[in-house]
Amino acid sequence: MKECSRHARFVTVLAVTLLIGACNPKRAIMEVAVGDMEKYFGAEEYDGSELVKLTDRVYTYRWTWYRSIVIDTDEGLVITDPFNAEAAAALVRHLKEAGLTKPVHTLFYSHYHLDHTEGGAALEPQRVLAHRGCPSYWADVDASRVLPPTRLIEGDQVLTIGGVRIHLLYLGRTHTDTLYAVYLPDERLLWTADFALVRTILPIGGPDYYFPGAIKAMERLAALDFDVFVPSHFGYGKKQDLVDYVGFFKDLEDASRRSMEKFGREVPRSRETLQDSFDFYYDELEGRYGDWHGFDENVLFVIVRATTGARLGY
Numbered sequence: 001m002k003e004c005s006r007h008a009r010f011v012t013v014l015a016v017t018l019l020i021g022a023c024n025p026k027r028a029i030m031e032v033a034v035g036d037m038e039k040y041f042g043a044e045e046y047d048g049s050e051l052v053k054l055t056d057r058v059y060t061y062r063w064t065w066y067r068s069i070v071i072d073t074d075e076g077l078v079i080t081d082p083f084n085a086e087a088a089a090a091l092v093r094h095l096k097e098a099g100l101t102k103p104v105h106t107l108f109y110s111h112y113h114l115d116h117t118e119g120g121a122a123l124e125p126q127r128v129l130a131h132r133g134c135p136s137y138w139a140d141v142d143a144s145r146v147l148p149p150t151r152l153i154e155g156d157q158v159l160t161i162g163g164v165r166i167h168l169l170y171l172g173r174t175h176t177d178t179l180y181a182v183y184l185p186d187e188r189l190l191w192t193a194d195f196a197l198v199r200t201i202l203p204i205g206g207p208d209y210y211f212p213g214a215i216k217a218m219e220r221l222a223a224l225d226f227d228v229f230v231p232s233h234f235g236y237g238k239k240q241d242l243v244d245y246v247g248f249f250k251d252l253e254d255a256s257r258r259s260m261e262k263f264g265r266e267v268p269r270s271r272e273t274l275q276d277s278f279d280f281y282y283d284e285l286e287g288r289y290g291d292w293h294g295f296d297e298n299v300l301f302v303i304v305r306a307t308t309g310a311r312l313g314y
C-alpha cells in the first residue's frame with residue numbers, strides 16, 4: 001500500500017511537473033526535487049526554538065533543525081555550538097526563562113563549519129574551545145562572525161568543570177578533520193555534530209568528507225556506555241539510534257562493495273549501467289531505511305555519494 005501510494009505520488013508529481021515545465025521538463029523535475037527538501041528540513045515542524053531538560057545537568061537547545069546541549073555545572077554553563085547570532089540570542093532568552101543565569105564558562109565548537117560556529121559572542125563565554133585545525137579553514141572563508149577560540153585543542157580531552165566530567169572525543173578524518181563528540185559519562189549522554197542522526201538520512205549525501213573514517217569513529221562511539229543520544233540536527237533519541245546508524249553505514253558500505261562486483265570498479269558511464277546501479281542501491285536501501293526521515297528527499301544524493309566514494313576511496 002505504502003509502495004503504491006509512493007508510486008502514485010511520484011507519477012502525479014511527474015505529470016504535473018511535465019505539464020508545468022513543458023518548455024524545460026528536466027529543469028522542472030529538478031525544481032520539484034529541490035522544493036521537496038522543504039519536507040526534509042521541516043519548515044513548519046522544526047520552526048522556532050526550545051530548551052528541554054534531559055538529565056540533572058543537561059539541557060538540549062533546539063533552534064529550527066539545529067540542536068546543541070547546555071551543561072549546567074557548578075562553575076557555570078558549558079554550551080556546544082552557537083550556530084549563528086539569531087540562534088545564540090534565542091538561547092540567551094531561553095536560559096534566562098529557565099533560570100539558568102550562571103555565566104557561560106565554556107563554549108565548545110564541535111568542528112569548524114560556519115553554520116555551527118557563528119554568533120557565539122551573544123553568549124559572552126569566558127573561554128572558547130575548538131580543534132587546532134579550525135583557524136586554518138576560517139582563514140580561507142569569511143569567518144568574521146565566529147568568536148575566535150581562546151584555546152585550541154587536539155586529540156581526546158577530559159575536562160572536569162564544576163563537578164561534571166566532560167569527554168571531548170576527537171573523531172579524526174570524518175566530517176572535516178576538526179570534529180569532536182561530547183560524551184558525559186556521569187549523565188550517560190552523548191552529543192555529536194553532523195554525524196549520526198535519529199532514524200534520519202543525513203542531508204546532501206552525508207557523511208561529507210570521509211566515509212571510512214566516519215564508520216570507524218561511529219563504531220568507537222557506539223561502544224561507549226550511555227543512554228541518551230543527542231545529534232546536532234532534528235530529534236534526539238537513545239544509544240540504539242546511534243547503533244542503528246552504524247548499521248546503516250555498514251549496509252551502505254556492503255551495498256557499495258556488491259555494486260562494484262556487479263557493475264565493475266569503473267564509475268558507471270552508460271545510461272543502462274547508471275540506471276541499473278541506481279536501482280540496485282535503491283532496492284537495497286528502501287527495504288530497510290525507506291521509513292527513515294528524509295529517505296525520498298536524500299536517497300539520490302546518498303547513492304551518488306556512495307557510488308563515487310567507494311570507487312575513489314573516500
Ligand SMILES: [Zn+2]
Pocket residue numbers: 111113116175194
Ligand atoms: Zn558540518
